[in-house]
Amino acid sequence: xxxxxxxxTKNKAKNKAEDGAPLLEVEDLHVRFKVRGRNVHAVxxxxxxxxxxxxVAILGxxxxxxxxxxxxxxxxxxxxxxxxTRGAVRLRGEELLGLPERRRRTYRGxxxxxxxxxxxxxxxxxxxxxxxxCEMYEVHRGMRxxxxxxxxxxxxxxVRIPSARQxxxxxxxxxxxxxxxxxxxxxxxxxxxxxxxxxxxxxALDVTVQAQIMRLLADLQDELRMGLVLITHxxxxxxxxxxxxxxxxxxxxxxxxxxxELYARPAHPYTVGLLASVPRxxxxxxxxxxxxxxxxxxAALPPGCPFQPRCPxxxxxxxxxxPPLIQVGTAGHRAACHFAEEVYGAGSDANxxxxx
Amino acid sequence: xxxxxxxxxxxxxxxxxxxVERLVKxxxxxxxxxxxxxxxxxxxxxxxxxxxxxGETLGVVGESGCGKSTLARLLLAAEKPTAGSVRFEGRDIxxxxxxxxxxxxxxxxxxxxxxxxxxNPRMTVGDIVGEPFDIHPEVAPKGERRGRVKELLEVVGLDPDxxxxxxxxxxxxxxxxxxxxxxxxxxxxxxVCDEPVSALDVSVQAQVMNLLSxxxxxxxxxxxxxxxxxxxxxHISDRVAVMYLGKVVxxxxxxxxxxxxxxxxxxxxxxxxxxxxxxxxxxxxQITLEGEPPSPIDPPSGCRFRTRCWKAQDVCAEEExxxxxxxxSAHPSACHFAAEVEDTVTT
Numbered sequence: 001x002x003x004x005x006x007x008x009t010k011n012k013a014k015n016k017a018e019d020g021a022p023l024l025e026v027e028d029l030h031v032r033f034k035v036r037g038r039n040v041h042a043v044x045x046x047x048x049x050x051x052x053x054x055x056v057a058i059l060g061x062x063x064x065x066x067x068x069x070x071x072x073x074x075x076x077x078x079x080x081x082x083x084x085t086r087g088a089v090r091l092r093g094e095e096l097l098g099l100p101e102r103r104r105r106t107y108r109g110x111x112x113x114x115x116x117x118x119x120x121x122x123x124x125x126x127x128x129x130x131x132x133x134c135e136m137y138e139v140h141r142g143m144r145x146x147x148x149x150x151x152x153x154x155x156x157x158x159v160r161i162p163s164a165r166q167x168x169x170x171x172x173x174x175x176x177x178x179x180x181x182x183x184x185x186x187x188x189x190x191x192x193x194x195x196x197x198x199x200x201x202x203x204a205l206d207v208t209v210q211a212q213i214m215r216l217l218a219d220l221q222d223e224l225r226m227g228l229v230l231i232t233h234x235x236x237x238x239x240x241x242x243x244x245x246x247x248x249x250x251x252x253x254x255x256x257x258x259x260x261e262l263y264a265r266p267a268h269p270y271t272v273g274l275l276a277s278v279p280r281x282x283x284x285x286x287x288x289x290x291x292x293x294x295x296x297x298x299a300a301l302p303p304g305c306p307f308q309p310r311c312p313x314x315x316x317x318x319x320x321x322x323p324p325l326i327q328v329g330t331a332g333h334r335a336a337c338h339f340a341e342e343v344y345g346a347g348s349d350a351n352x353x354x355x356x
Numbered sequence: 357x358x359x360x361x362x363x364x365x366x367x368x369x370x371x372x373x374x375x376v377e378r379l380v381k382x383x384x385x386x387x388x389x390x391x392x393x394x395x396x397x398x399x400x401x402x403x404x405x406x407x408x409x410x411g412e413t414l415g416v417v418g419e420s421g422c423g424k425s426t427l428a429r430l431l432l433a434a435e436k437p438t439a440g441s442v443r444f445e446g447r448d449i450x451x452x453x454x455x456x457x458x459x460x461x462x463x464x465x466x467x468x469x470x471x472x473x474x475x476n477p478r479m480t481v482g483d484i485v486g487e488p489f490d491i492h493p494e495v496a497p498k499g500e501r502r503g504r505v506k507e508l509l510e511v512v513g514l515d516p517d518x519x520x521x522x523x524x525x526x527x528x529x530x531x532x533x534x535x536x537x538x539x540x541x542x543x544x545x546x547x548v549c550d551e552p553v554s555a556l557d558v559s560v561q562a563q564v565m566n567l568l569s570x571x572x573x574x575x576x577x578x579x580x581x582x583x584x585x586x587x588x589x590x591h592i593s594d595r596v597a598v599m600y601l602g603k604v605v606x607x608x609x610x611x612x613x614x615x616x617x618x619x620x621x622x623x624x625x626x627x628x629x630x631x632x633x634x635x636x637x638x639x640x641x642q643i644t645l646e647g648e649p650p651s652p653i654d655p656p657s658g659c660r661f662r663t664r665c666w667k668a669q670d671v672c673a674e675e676e677x678x679x680x681x682x683x684x685s686a687h688p689s690a691c692h693f694a695a696e697v698e699d700t701v702t703t
Binding site for chain 2: 061062176177178179206207208209210211212214215233234235236237238239240242259260263273274275276277278279280281282284285287288289290291292294295310
């Protein structure tokens with residue numbers, strides 16, 4: 001990759017300058033929506049860090065705020081109605097929130113990029129995929145059309161699209177779901193970003209295609225040493241790829257831990273409940289132990305711990321005081337539960353008797 | 357259950373309640389506006405044989421486009437097949453008179469995927485659950501309906517006092533319960549569930565699956581459980597049929613399919629499903645299939661899976677493998693080279 005704009009060289013120089021800072025740092029992020037005069041608190045204090053080459057999974061159900069948080073980090077939230085009320089997003093130590101839009105724009109695609117669940121609606125239907133990939137190089141790198149085209153073909157080959165050169169002139173609808181997802185990945189990786197945010201990248205795909213895409217992402221990540229933020233609701237997908245997992249519930253972090261640790265010894269009753277409620281492919285599971293009730297409405301969160309109305313071990317304190325994130329066990333394992341120590345102590349047996 | 361049935365009941369206990377034989381459904385693809393020419397046919401279901409026994413759950417798995425939802429519509433007689441038959445207690449459902457078909461529909465009901473679009477937003481939950489009684493008034497006399505609806509809501513775990521609420525006042529999981537209550541209203545023998553949990557949150561899916569199991573035990577229901585989620589299907593099914601491009605490629609009981617699969621497609625499918633356990637396996641040591649399923653308009657000759665199969669030989673293009681037991685497979689498997697591989701599911 002030859003950097004053609006001096007802006008790029010400036011950026012890369014800056015990277016060197018602040019070497020001590022983590023690649024991506026999200027701190028105490030709060031996002032609020034104003035809907036018909038009411039405040040909907042979508043994200044209420046999300047923090048995580050991401051290192052080079054690392055995969056952090058943000059796991060959560062619908063309404064947990066995982067996608068909104070990702071859009072805030074990417075800088076593509078519509079404001080209004082959304083409003084980032086507190087927090088920081090730092091890329092190699094540089095604060096991104098509050099940057100003027102013009103400057104922020106040079107970061108998108110170049111330093112941080114994002115892929116979405118639904119590739120068909122993320123791609124522009126009236127331009128060929130070649131046009132859309134070339135545009136990345138023309139706008140950000142100031143390349144000439146001919147060079148950009150050569151780059152686009154190279155990129156499409158890299159994401160393993162068969163007969164890439166011939167397909168450059170095809171429109172998004174002419175590709176299958178899996179191929180479209182590859183094109184979106186190609187566009188996201190065109191400028192070799194430091195951070196890739198993947199928001200449910202395989203949810204709309206069949207399992208055999210999901211496996212292809214996840215493998216492709218893992219290979220490309222190894223190759224480019226980028227940090228990957230994987231947003232998903234699928235406990236299986238996460239287990240296969242994540243180094244660390246952040247479990248979100250009602251806009252806050254319920255628990256975060258290294259992947260292995262989270263599955264082996266969850267310390268938050270919500271995580272315990274999630275693990276007990278998914279059927280397993282690799283064994284005939286006994287009766288599932290579901291979490292009772294449904295996720296709360298972000299417009300009317302319960303007082304205290306947001307999980308308290310559904311929690312099997314809730315006590316009086318849970319509806320009075322919001323539990324802080326406390327450390328349990330190994331470094332990097334933290335859970336927001338008043339009884340995190342006990343849940344953690346119960347170890348993996350907790351799966352079986354979480355209802356008791 | 358007291359259930360006066362207008363259908364002739366089978367005396368032989370052994371007979372499956374539903375028998376599907378060489379069922380075919382093709383949809384024409386046309387070109388032109390005024391003079392429509394048929395330019396091809398989507399072979400959505402292309403020769404399927406299945407049986408459903410009383411009180412059992414038959415899982416049907418496959419990827420999008422494999423024909424599983426078309427199969428569901430055919431089982432409900434919501435579509436006319438191109439060829440083949442579906443027999444309910446021995447009678448071909450496509451040869452029934454209007455009256456008999458109406459009577460049949462009491463006994464086969466359906467639960468749909470999307471609890472948001474399958475409930476009329478302008479009807480109260482009580483009216484939705486009670487609507488089947490308007491069509492089949494013999495099931496519940498007018499005076500009793502209110503009570504029956506409340507009973508049904510209670511059976512599916514909803515508050516009977518919410519009978520006057522509208523669907524938007526319920527969460528996704530609760531709406532799916534309303535859909536299940538509606539399906540139960542006429543006391544059917546068979547419920548066809550087309551992706552009943554895939555629109556729900558993980559923590560709510562388990563609630564609905566447990567409810568389905570409880571209802572099966574209580575009412576002796578037989579389910580056809582159609583889903584793309586292989587883990588959910590394993591959990592709930594007694595027997596499982598794997599579909600690929602309009603055909604059943606392998607069928608067997610839950611253990612045969614999940615522990616001893618012999619068709620390469622089943623093996624690849626199982627191997628592709630991520631398991632929620634980091635120690636179980638990574639993405640790297642699976643069978644990864646190349647490409648995507650071919651178009652059902654123009655499926656490959658011979659074995660339809662051969663274009664993506666690592667075992668394919670010349671014979672696969674020439675001869676279509678039958679769905680039968682073979683040397684390498686104790687249960688029916690439609691592969692010339694059916695054989696078990698070691699540890700498909702776990703590493």
